[in-house]
Amino acid sequence: MDIRHLEYFVEVARHKSFSKAAQITYVSQSTISKMIKDLENELGVALFNRNSKYVQLTDAGEILFSQAQHIVSLFQNITTEFESMAKLEKGKVSIGLPPITGATAFAELLGQFRQKYPNIDIVLFEYGSKKVELGIQDGSLDIGVICCPSNNENYEVIEFTQDPLWVIMHPSHPLSQYPEVDFALLADEAFVLYRKDFSLHDAIVDRCRLAGFQPKIIFETSQRELMTQIVAANLGIALLPSKICEQLDPKTIVSVPLADPQLFLQMSIIWNKRRYLSHAARLWLNFVRDHLAQIETHSLMQAADSGGNKA
Structure with missing residues (x-):
């Protein structure tokens, strides 16, 4: 079981539809069905009652749904917080x-x-x-x-x-x-x-x-x-x-x-490519690269101007 199993399960449970869950998660309906089946096999219980008209949670599915919503929410919040942190221009180098x-x-x-x-x-x-x-x-x-x-x-x-x-x-x-x-x-x-x-x-x-x-x-x-x-x-x-x-x-x-x-x-400026480099350190290196590129461009323009004046 991984987080994708729970994410797909939650969407099916919320919308009571495999096809709707597939649309929301941008995967095929067969993928959703397989992930739910794998989850049921791993847990040893049926999570949904299925028929041609509707999809309904079983008692076991209701128990899992209450827990899975919380787990998926925590995971999504962690991802969002890390993405936000990566955008913050703070830290130490x-x-x-x-x-x-x-x-x-x-x-x-x-x-x-x-x-x-x-x-x-x-x-x-x-x-x-x-x-x-x-x-x-x-x-x-x-x-x-x-x-x-x-x-x-x-x-x-x-x-x-x-x-x-x-x-x-x-x-x-x-x-x-x-x-x-x-x-x-x-x-x-x-x-x-x-x-x-x-x-x-x-x-x-x-x-x-x-x-x-x-x-x-x-x-x-x-x-x-x-x-x-x-x-x-x-x-x-x-x-x-x-x-x-x-x-x-x-x-x-x-x-x-x-x-x-x-x-x-x-x-020369060096860093260890085999070690983790913080967002702040990466900002510093990108700043250096941009600075050196500007210097090189300026030098090339001066050389071109000098050549034109001599001509």
């Missing part, structure tokens, strides 16, 4: 992101989302990318914003932004006058690096090895301000995304692009 990225674009996106959905709470957790991935895996985070996502088939991924890393150094550093710096020239430098729970830590170390040296790491941190202060004190160099470098005071810190092959900060 937990997002993990690395604190050192200085993702201004992401912060602006959060602000726009909050304006559109004021009843959805965004709870942020500052973790390195590796810890964010662990949170996505164990379900403690709904969504992660990470650098250099690992190749994990359990993730859904939206690429958010890509920003080249630049070298930052004291203005008196010999390399500060270069238009760009080859990685091999950093072999003897003291590195202020991201902590090991940041994916960028591994990416920078691997890039140094590709250039033929093991970096000399004097300090590891998750705090961008501390990183820049150490560089400003002329104790070492560091690598930061270009958008952050553009905000630094050139009187205390000089930033120089890296020569090809460049190293990029690839920010």
